[in-house]
Amino acid sequence: AQTVTQSQPEMSVQEAETVTLSCTYDTSESDYYLFWYKQPPSRQMILVIRQEAYKQQNATENRFSVNFQKAAKSFSLKISDSQLGDAAMYFCAFAETSGSRLTFGEGTQLTVNP
């Protein structure tokens, strides 16, 4: 079974600074999908960024980028120029194939200090 581990229960960053959230996973599959979801206090789950395992290039979405290390089974999220609105719980998630279930990590609570 796939597992996803987020070893940082809480992180904090100063506004305008950069922060990196860690995620590792375990799978025997060679092709899969990885995601970062954001859950603000409203509890709405919002997709931040996704990465297909077959793509070597790291995904980027505006201020959000990932460092995908397939051999190390690591998938970290970097948030640049942090904003107050980035404060939320961040979940790393894994999916084995297209259209299949998501397995979530435990989450990292990010605080952004003004």
Add this chain to the structure above:
Amino acid sequence: DAGVIQSPRHEVTEMGQEVTLRCKPISGHNSLFWYRQTMMRGLELLIYFNNNVPIDDSGMPEDRFSAKMPNASFSTLKIQPSEPRDSAVYFCASSPGAYNEQFFGPGTRLTVL
């Protein structure tokens, strides 16, 4: 598009009562997922459907839980009888299949007294 719609947003009930949670996926999406979020267990998949057919219900905790998807635009998750340990936020999500991106509804916060 209105996104994934869930109702009710909040439900408070007493132990032993039947609870029905509802979900309307995004039009055109062919996969639908039910997740439960608790402090103790985090986010966990209960069941998912593909083209209205249940594919994996291994996450359904007990026979007290059942889910149906009678058509492409509606799904229900029923708990009968409910217990206090069922208190959680229940999310419905749908996916078009492509890129496996799942779109989540706002969730239903269930409290069983």
